[in-house]
Amino acid sequence: MQITFNIQYKTVFGEELLLNIVGGEAGDRTIAMSTADGLTWTCQIEAKKSEKRVDYFYSVRNCCGIKCSEWKTITHRLDLNTKASQHIIVEDLWHEIPGDTYLYSSAFTDCVNRRAEGSVKPLAYDKALRLVVRAPQLHSGARLALTGKGAVLGDWDLKKALHMTEHNHNEWIVDIDGDALDANDKNDKEVGLGNNNKICSKLVHELEFKFVAFSDKGEEMWETCENRTLTLKPLEQNEVRVVALDQSFYALCDEKVAGTLIPVFSLRSEGSFGVGDFGDLKLMVDWMAKTHQRLLQVLPINDSTSTHTWTDSYPYSCISIFALHPQYADLRQLPALNDKLEADRFEVLREELNALPQIDYERVNNAKLKYLRLLFEQEGKKVLASKEFKTFFADCERWLAPYAHYCYLRDFYGTCVFSEWPDHKQWNEADRKALSNPKSELYNKVAFYYYMQFVLDQQMRSAHEYARARGVILKGDIPIGVNRNGCDVWHEPEYFHLDSQAGAPPDAFSVNGQNWGLPTYNWDRMIADGCEWWVRRFQNMAKYFDAYRIDHVLGFFRIWAIPTDCVGGLLGQFQPALAMSRDEIQSYGLNFQEHLFTTPFIAHWVVERVFREHTEEVIKTYLNHEHDDIYSLKPEYNTERKIEAAFEGKTTEKDVWLRDGLYALVDDVLFVRDRKNPNLFHPRITAQLNFMYEALWDGDKAAFNRLYNDYYYRRNNNFWYGEAMKKLPILVQATRMLVCAEDLGMVPDCVQWVMKELRILSLELQSMPKDSSVKFGYLSRNPYRSVCTLSTHDMPTLRQWWDEDWARTQEFYNSMLYRGGAAPHPLPGWLARDIVSQQLTSPSMLCVLSLQDWFAIDERIRLADADAERINIPSIPKHYWRYRMHLNIEQLLADRDFNEQVKELIDEAGRK
Known part of the structure; x- marks a missing residue:
């Protein structure tokens, strides 16, 4: 089957357009296009009979390489549902990154505006016109149709409208019978065409039409533009002409979502094992749906086990960017232990640990690992022989084999500092063969770690699907760094600099700066291979989340690098x-x-x-x-x-x-x-x-x-802009997750330039305004593409902040809450409700509050000691991350009065 691609794109001398085909039976390939005038570009390809579709994008190349590319998150899609003898001619449009990229994210297409996937039927016509249009605003359950002038288009009768198929995310197609177009005389006319002073006559089709959206309740909504017109040359026999049209817009308000931030480890249910787990995540999703919230944000869930002590509780120092933390395994979802006596002992321990007000990190993790090892001895052989595990291993083997080997060596030698190991001081690729062979001795030494990660993967994927089915976005967190003694550094050391430490300059969190002790990145090496390490990281995360927060996005512009002989951060440099x-x-x-x-x-x-x-x-x-x-x-x-x-x-x-x-x-x-x-x-x-x-x-x-x-504040702005644009465009287009960033601290002007250009959501805190001329941010000035919140996991909760500085609180009470008199202390529930209401009514797309700040609105339900709700204190280098909900999720689900308050606040603010 022959396919001809045509597109108009203005180039200058020395530039050429490329057609980049993604995937397919022949794999990725690039075809140079030709032009006669530097404006209209064309090329032809041959498609195999067995191919179902072609996904592709356009780019521009000059003597220095690729100058620019289209937006690649959602590529063009051409369905090959035609007859093998037909010739397809594509009249295309160039797609820049749209302002409403968020509507194409899986957060909206698969959660908030979830719709059943369309099925493209075989084309029955000998010749056909296919119209392609993007309509990202459509809500869940909505369908798109086309109607217009003439019988072939339904004659403006909505009952006869041509129903379209959503063949790609937010992209709809409709096939129109070419013979019917020829017969539609009312839409045809004779047109004289000048050619070398000769007059000839040719029939053309002039279509007048409009798109209309139907809700799942049958309500219709017309697009806001004037009637569309399209003039076409007649279709030849066995020709399918595909015409891409401008986006369809509707009179729909920007969507705003409310949500909650709570670390997975902080969740508590009746059946959890002293720490939150992936099963508790499902219960929390139930509470989100019940209170009309649509986003649940968590902290990093990657394995951070380096010393098997409480210091591993720091979730931003992972040993693997791919492996999940074993503490999150939900033992309730696993088979019961056959040893009844052992099972009873674990149940007694579970009840004891689950009753503690805070996490006992060491006892919980030791117990869970012991339980998983016993279960592996009981079930492992069967699980590792299953089709599901083999699929998982094939998909993850690149990182899983080094991770398992690292964990085995860490425990065997009793230290994570691989430079102190007598051998295996660095990953040896030659070991991979034995690590992948079930018959080898080495495979059997590390098989437990394969089993453990398989269990965690299955449970987290299940929680993700559970959230999607209930319209809830799971939002993850991507730490800026990794543990310097972790598997990532051991496996791929070329990507890291170990002669310095990553941190942050002094800010509101720490007057002496922060020294995270993490290695800095070798960005030159990473950029050389197209940031492939980061792309793999983001794509792995997309298995579990539909949105993510880039921790310390400033690190992609420049990192605060601190000498290894420093404890604090004051002697660092960008x-x-x-x-x-x-x-x-x-x-x-x-x-x-x-x-x-x-x-x-x-x-x-x-x-x-x-x-x-x-x-x-x-x-x-x-x-x-x-x-x-x-x-x-x-x-x-x-x-x-x-x-x-x-x-x-x-x-x-x-x-x-x-x-x-x-x-x-x-x-x-x-x-x-x-x-x-x-x-x-x-x-x-x-x-x-x-x-x-x-x-x-x-x-x-x-x-x-x-x-x-x-x-x-000035010297490095353009330089840092260029550094960020070498990395971030690749990463934000690597997946369809909604991209948010933590852009707090010492923020140069170029950060806003890049985030605006790449449509990354900013983080807005009223107590830390980005406008240095005001003490508190004006919520009405929040950009739509932003996340507003009252506190992050690194900050005091709302109740703590209220009592920290009474003079500041008094000014906030008078100037931002518009109330006279003395500010009440401690923060009363009615006033916390007022503060939360103002956050929810801001223009920000996402309003995500910590669970502790939601609790603040109800004095009956909130914890008496506000200081016990703090998650992290950045000024303490080795802080113990152990906060847990003081009530369980079952109690939260059953608290009708509190849930009605939350739901009422969200509904009144017009959030979904």
């Missing part, structure tokens, strides 16, 4: 970044004294101010005298890591004071050297709070401030 030369620094009027500005400034008055009555002790124990009243740190204390080691185990108030004071001395520099080029420099973050800055002359302070503001 990577990549345009560092400054000596001449550039001096051009601002600052007399650059390299040694003085790049080494800790420790004058006697500095020591006195920091250590007060302990000044002499500090000088004697930790410092060397240099000259005059200037000191330096002794070599054994000249880095934060050395100081940390010296004070390990010392917890008295004095020891903490001395340790933190010594940290401050290490950090007391005005510039840090660039890690790649020691002759370039970066102004130290928040250096204006330094003693070195305090010691400058006023003129030097002014010069440094000019330099500092240019560096952090």
Whole structure:
């Protein structure tokens, strides 16, 4: 079968259009198109009789490579439901990334606006006209039809309208009989065509029509445009002409959704095992549907087991970007243990752990792993021989084999630090053959981990389908980093830099910055292969979620890279970044004294101010005298890591004071050297709070401030924009998940440029406005493409925030809630309800509140101790993540009064 593709796209000299076919029997392929005028491009391909469809997109190539491509998340689709002898001619349109990309996401097509998949029937006509149109606004259950002038189009009678088929997400087609078009004389006319001063006559078809949407209740809605007209040359015998039309629009309001944030580990049900699991996720979906919420957001669910201690509770330090955490296995969904005595022991332990107010991470995980091992001994052989497992293994073998081997070696050697293992210090691809052979000894050593991940995958997929069927979007979380001693680094070390640590500069969460201890990425290597590692990561996540949050999206522009000898984050620098030369620094009027500005400034008055009555002790124990009243740190204390080691185990108030004071001395520099080029420099973050800055002359302070503001807020904007656009376009188009981003912190202007261009939803917190000219954000100014919330998992809950700073609360009470008098403390339920209502009525597409903030509206149901509701405290490097709901989901489902309050607030705000 011959297919001809035609498209109009204006190019300049040296550019050519490419047709890129995705998948199919022949695999991915690219065909160069031809043109006579640089505007109309064409090419032909031959399709096999067995092919059912062709998915494709267009791109532009010049001498430097691919200049640009169409939006690739939803490609063009050509159904080959025609007769083998027919010639298909496609008249196409170029698709830029649309403003309403969110409506094409699986969050909307498979959850909120879920519709049954259309079935394309074989074409019965000898020649046919196929019209193709996109209509993303249609709601669940709606169908599209076409009606127009003439009998062939139904003569504007909706009862005779031509019903269309949704053959691709939000894209509809209808096939019209070509012979019927010829017979439709009322729509035909003779037209004179000039050709070399000769007049000829040719019949054309002139169609006048419009699209109309029918709801599942039979209500109709016409598209908002004027009647469409289409002029066509006559169809030849055995020709199928496919014409792509402009998008169909309807008078429908933008859809807004309400939802809840709760980590999976925080869920509690009557039958869970001391921690939330994937079975509890289904119960939580029931509560979402019952209260008219359409989005359930969770924290990362990847395996973070590195030490088998409570420190593994940190979910943003995964050992595998693919493997799921074993703590989330729902033991209720698995076969019962045959050993009744053992089963009874586990039941007693389950009841004990489930009654605890918080998670006992170590006991829960040890118990679950023991249970899964017993079950593997009982059921593993049968499960691993099943067709379902073999399909899973074939799909996941690339990451699953290294992961299982890593876990086995971690436990065998008793440490996750693979650099300390006597052998296997790095993944050996030669091991894959044995790891994939059920008859090998190595396979049987690691088979338990295969079984465990298969069970977790099946349960999480089931929870995902359960949520979709109830119209609830599951939203996941993609951490910016991975554990430096994890499987990902062991398996593919070329993608990481281990000589620095990822973190964040000082912000509202932490005045000294955050040091996550995670390795930074080798972006040059990642970009070289088209960010294939990230694409695999996102596509794996799409198995379980329909939306995701990019944790610390700023890391895709630049990451805060901290030296490995640092504990805090103040001596970090942005990577990549345009560092400054000596001449550039001096051009601002600052007399650059390299040694003085790049080494800790420790004058006697500095020591006195920091250590007060302990000044002499500090000088004697930790410092060397240099000259005059200037000191330096002794070599054994000249880095934060050395100081940390010296004070390990010392917890008295004095020891903490001395340790933190010594940290401050290490950090007391005005510039840090660039890690790649020691002759370039970066102004130290928040250096204006330094003693070195305090010691400058006023003129030097002014010069440094000019330099500092240019560096952090202007100098790198275009550079960071370019860095982000090398990565993010690939990633956001890798799946159909709805893309949201955490864009808080020290946000350069270019972040908004990229997020707007790629249609990424921003995060909006009223207490942390992006407009520096206001203290609290105005909710009415929230962009539609945004997620609004009261608090994140890293922040105090609404009730905690209310009591943190009474002066700030009073200003919020008067200026944002428009109430007079003194603000009440603690936060009463009626006022929390008012605050929640304002969030819900904002223009933001998504309003996602933490479960704790939902509880705040009802004093009867909320936890008495507001501080017990905190999930994470970023300023504590090793925080124990153990928050659990104080009541179980069954109780929540049964609480009619509370559920009615939630439902009423959502309905009043016009959210779905």
